Amino acid sequence: MSQTSSMGSTEVLALPERKKERNSSRDFLSVKDVPSRTLSVERKASQQQWNRGNITEGKIPHIRMDNGAAIEEIYTFGRVLGQGSFGLVVEATNKETETKWAIKKVNKEKAGSSAVKLLEREVNILKSVRHEHIIHLEQVFETPKKMYLVMELCEDGELKKILDRKGHFSENETRWIIQSLASAIVYLHNKDIVHRDLKLENIMVKSSFIDANNEMRLNIKVTDFGLAVKKQGRSEAMMQTTCGTPIYMAPEVINAHDYSQQCDIWSIGVIMYMLLCGDPPFMASSEEKLFELIRKGELRFEDPVWDSVSENAKSVLRQLTKVDPAHRITAKELLDSQWLTGNTLASGRPYNVLEMMKEWKNNPESDEENTADEKTYWSIQEKLKNYHLKGNAHDANDSSDGEEGKQSPTSHKKATANIVDTCHSTCTSASTSSRLLPADLKGEAEKTPATAGQGTAAKVTAKSTVQPKTKKKL
Numbered sequence: 008m009s010q011t012s013s014m015g016s017t018e019v020l021a022l023p024e025r026k027k028e029r030n031s032s033r034d035f036l037s038v039k040d041v042p043s044r045t046l047s048v049e050r051k052a053s054q055q056q057w058n059r060g061n062i063t064e065g066k067i068p069h070i071r072m073d074n075g076a077a078i079e080e081i082y083t084f085g086r087v088l089g090q091g092s093f094g095l096v097v098e099a100t101n102k103e104t105e106t107k108w109a110i111k112k113v114n115k116e117k118a119g120s121s122a123v124k125l126l127e128r129e130v131n132i133l134k135s136v137r138h139e140h141i142i143h144l145e146q147v148f149e150t151p152k153k154m155y156l157v158m159e160l161c162e163d164g165e166l167k168k169i170l171d172r173k174g175h176f177s178e179n180e181t182r183w184i185i186q187s188l189a190s191a192i193v194y195l196h197n198k199d200i201v202h203r204d205l206k207l208e209n210i211m212v213k214s215s216f217i218d219a220n221n222e223m224r225l226n227i228k229v230t231d232f233g234l235a236v237k238k239q240g241r242s243e244a245m246m247q248t249t250c251g252t253p254i255y256m257a258p259e260v261i262n263a264h265d266y267s268q269q270c271d272i273w274s275i276g277v278i279m280y281m282l283l284c285g286d287p288p289f290m291a292s293s294e295e296k297l298f299e300l301i302r303k304g305e306l307r308f309e310d311p312v313w314d315s316v317s318e319n320a321k322s323v324l325r326q327l328t329k330v331d332p333a334h335r336i337t338a339k340e341l342l343d344s345q346w347l348t349g350n351t352l353a354s355g356r357p358y359n360v361l362e363m364m365k366e367w368k369n370n371p372e373s374d375e376e377n378t379a380d381e382k383t384y385w386s387i388q389e390k391l392k393n394y395h396l397k398g399n400a401h402d403a404n405d406s407s408d409g410e411e412g413k414q415s416p417t418s419h420k421k422a423t424a425n426i427v428d429t430c431h432s433t434c435t436s437a438s439t440s441s442r443l444l445p446a447d448l449k450g451e452a453e454k455t456p457a458t459a460g461q462g463t464a465a466k467v468t469a470k471s472t473v474q475p476k477t478k479k480k481l
């Protein structure tokens with residue numbers, strides 16, 4: 008368990024003799040220090056607004072103790088918020104500050120070693136991040152048997168449940184959600200962290216309100232970093248593990264090709280599509296058929312719900328779900344896109360540099376017509392230069408000559424592969440809506456179901472058909 012405190016944390020060992028003087032110890036002080044940071048988060052929520060800037064990263068206390076009795080002295084435990092894979096998530100109020108938290112309790116023995124590995128991965132990543140749209144881990148308590156993760160409380164629950172109740176979101180509501188999500192993913196990708204399991208169920212809602220136009224404003228938080236990885240070495244490091252949740256999985260992940268952080272972008276595309284219409288873009292009666300659809304990557308906008316969605320939004324969706332990850336826009340490009348910023352200068356333009364090259368190649372004269380287009384051309388040249396400098400470039404001719412939407416299996420192999428996650432698995436037993444685990448964790452996870460029907464095994468072997476759900480309005 009020593010790894011759990013290896014990244015950006017303040018390790019505090021609560022020895023028995025120190026435990027007696029807990030009230031005056033530094034350990035306890037670190038617990039009491041909570042309010043100053045908490046209040047700023049809470050205040051923002053109560054004012055129903057949230058800034059887009061990053062919160063300064065801080066040390067996360069990791070307190071080791073003999074047993075959990077001390078935790079009961081600090082917190083009053085309240086309602087159960089949910090059942091996690093490895094234990095309950097319970098609302099808890101700090102007795103001193105009266106601040107409410109969500110505490111994830113995990114029985115390490117019952118969960119099994121692979122579950123604990125997932126948890127350690129999650130804890131390590133959460134300790135190293137601080138962003139307003141990423142769930143904040145306040146501190147960790149650990150006893151020989153249990154682990155307690157004290158996290159910020161998301162009063163409004165899962166985004167998935169709000170979507171199920173509402174049927175679908177308006178374009179504006181979707182834009183605000185995607186803006187927050189994109190900003191969190193830009194932050195993660197800048198830190199070389201790839202989430203690998205972005206989905207509606209892993210987006211929690213801290214607070215929400217209805218604005219003057221009767222539209223819903225949600226303060227979202229990305230959660231569940233169990234499958235996340237921090238790429239090591241060069242920024243173009245590739246991964247090969249097939250993991251994630253099938254309906255959200257990018258083609259390069261299901262094909263077990265080398266893949267990069269662009270797999271998260273595909274998942275954002277799936278999430279955005281679902282927010283706008285309520286259903287997943289790719290649905291099939293079996294995993295095999297689902298993967299076939301994902302490999303083709305053809306989005307359908309036939310349902311009448313799409314009539315009120317702008318061409319711009321549909322274009323963003325197509326950019327997010329380009330089958331070739333090299334042609335897919337990046338998180339930063341998404342954040343800067345006209346659909347999100349409202350900046351009309353780049354209207355109708357592709358965002359991805361290879362897409363821009365393709366357009367320019369097909370119609371070079373059009374770029375000589377006005378200065379704005381010249382600027383675009385030079386911006387393309389700049390971007391392309393950077394792209395090459397990063398060592399991430401694919402042969403522009405090679406990529407742009409290919410038929411749009413077709414996978415170019417070798418394209419990513421051109422980049423230097425510095426494989427972080429060496430396990431390479433194809434988990435054929437998994438369902439389309441449940442999560443695939445990396446091979447190193449999968450075996451034991453399947454053998455070790457956690458608590459009542461919600462264990463990892465359940466996640467891997469749940470129902471294998473994705474059905475459209477009934478749409479209900481709030």
Ligand code: ADP
Pocket residue numbers: 088089090091092093094096109142158159160161162164165211230231233
């Ligand atoms: P696991 O990843 O182990 O399956 P989760 O982190 O998804 O567990 O938590 C299980 C459930 O607990 C979630 O579906 C959600 O309903 C609830 N929950 C988790 N974290 C929070 C939180 N920070 N605030 C409120 N509810 C939460």
